[in-house]
Amino acid sequence: MLRGNDSDGGADGAEEGAADAAADRAVVDDEVVRFTSDLIRIDTTNRGDGACRERPAAEYVAERLAEAGLDPLILESAPGRANVVARVGGADPLAPALLVHGHLDVVPADPDQWTVHPFAGEVRDGMVWGRGAIDMKNADATMVALARSWARTGRRPHRDIVLAFTADEEGTGAYGAEWLAREHAGLFEGCTEGVSESGAYTFHTRTERGGPARLYPIGAGERGSAWLTLTAGGTAGHGAKVNHDNAVGALAAAVARIQEHRWPVRLTPVTRAAITEIGAALGIKVDLDAADFDADRDLDALLDRFGPAAKLVRATVRNSTNPTMLQAGYKVNVIPETATAGVDGRVLPGAEEDFRATLDDLTGPRVEWDYHHRSVPLVSPVESPTYAAMRTALLAHDPDAHVVPVCLSGGTDAKQFSVLGITGYGFTPLRLPPELDYGALFHGVDERVPVDALRFGARVMDRFLTTVE
The missing domain is CATH 3.40.630.10 (Zn peptidases)
Structure with missing residues (x-):
């Protein structure tokens, strides 16, 4: 009873x-x-x-x-x-x-x-x-x-x-x-x-065989911000006269070099995990450690196979520098003494020294550059109990999905x-x-x-x- x-x-x-x-x-x-x-x-x-x-x-x-x-x-x-x-x-x-x-x-x-x-x-x-x-x-x-x-x-x-x-x-x-x-x-x-x-939003894509796939990217890293100010100095003068010390010309040349520069591939642990796990979710075999795999030569072709899901990683396999602002002069027939530009730079974890050295080379002796705003890049472990708990919580409510780590392109x-x-x-x-x-x-x-x-x-x-x- x-x-x-x-x-x-x-x-x-x-x-x-x-x-x-x-x-x-x-x-x-x-x-x-x-x-x-x-x-x-x-x-x-x-x-x-x-x-x-x-x-x-x-x-x-x-x-x-x-x-x-x-x-x-x-x-x-x-x-x-x-x-x-x-x-x-x-x-x-x-x-x-x-x-x-x-x-x-x-x-x-x-x-x-x-x-x-x-x-x-x-x-x-x-x-x-x-x-x-x-x-x-x-x-x-x-x-x-x-x-x-x-x-x-x-x-x-x-x-x-x-x-x-x-x-x-x-x-x-x-x-x-x-x-x-x-x-x-x-x-x-x-x-x-x-x-x-x-992070943790639904990203809809398709497998290599054409079937639907749902990914949930969790942010486990961030590129650092490197907002730059470029300054070129020169000799002011009349716009009708030859001037080989033209600040605008020097700045424009440096900006063009920055725009055309192709940063080398640099795979952080988070991005390596992201590429591998996204590939598995899409049915694409990925072996980044294969002897015949060269990241600078082969990575873009691999990401092309990812289709829309490539957007989750493509911006974070390299540093980046995008010219965004130009300022010089006050009248068309006056050569100004100075010219400035703004560049939005983003830096991967571990790449800060390479970023600085490359900017020194790209700007050259005529143009100075400095940080207008700077923040550190981040990387977070994907083997942690916290990451595992986030993954478990997502799959409990969407069991047919795939949870993948990503590095955020911004901050x-x-x-x-x-x-x-x-x-x-x-x-x-x-x-x-x-x-x-x-x-x-x-x-x-x-x-x-x-x-x-x-x-x-x-x-x-x-x-x-x-x-x-």
Whole structure:
């Protein structure tokens, strides 16, 4: 009799627990969409001139976290340039803490070019529209919704989770993550790893035999930023007279050399793993260590076989330098004394010395160059338990997919937090339909995210954060 009663009670308890879990999922499903819309409506446009005001978005986030019983801190690096940091206590106080960070600022958007006003936060056709829907107010909303879920249900992550909502990621990070790491390092005590944007989204492609394949790239490295200013000096004079000491000519020649330079292939451990694992997912045999494989000669042909999936790695097999700005003179018949150019350089881990030496050669003796902005390249282990937990969480919700590591071609706030010894990963889960081009939505017109993708992402992130040890 006792056994029967226990069994019935257990069944009743299980049913009640399942009902409670379903009810909480429904709340998370609602909140992650609503919070994304609300945050989009708060215009936090960052034009890089220091005038952005993240404060209203920071206050919104802090209020939602405070309602969940947390003690969020709003930290201003300058008037209006606000960040939010809060800590969620884990079940094991001896375990290392995990940083989960997202930025509150967004790039500019011209309403005249959009189907839906970029700051309306409108839900239409199953999508949340607006600037920040992908980059990255969707992830901020997920962080807030999950913190509230844990408070409602009494569930706790294994590790302490430090939530950071930063200013100025779309600038240089000087008002956000860089300032936090320098001035408030104590808030991140115990954090050994961090997760943030630009990873774990669905990348639709096809196998070599033509069948569909879904990849989820996880960011496990970043190229470093090397924004350069080139300066050429010369002799000013009349435009009608011969002048062999022409600053414009010297600068133009250097810019042309930089544009035409083909950087050699340099495969980091992350990119080697990416090429190998993408090849396996597509049914393409890859042996980068084969005696007859020459990366500079053969890699591009191999990546051509990857089809659309080549985009995941092609930009990160080399350093890059793209001329982006030119400035000289004030009148067509006056030869100026100086001319300047801007170059967007990106540097792979371990390639900094080669980058500098090559720029010295390309610019030559007539042109000086220096860093306008510089950030370190990153590489993160793909054999770590944290990476394994991210992979497991994704496959639990999309078991037929393939999870692959990638190095990001650009950069995130992970660079700023790396000075605290925090290893960074790009992990913002989204299951996207084939017709939606994730890459084109970043900083693009009609940025939007499917409602279903937000809900998928919240469930994957919840599983990851509550299971990773």
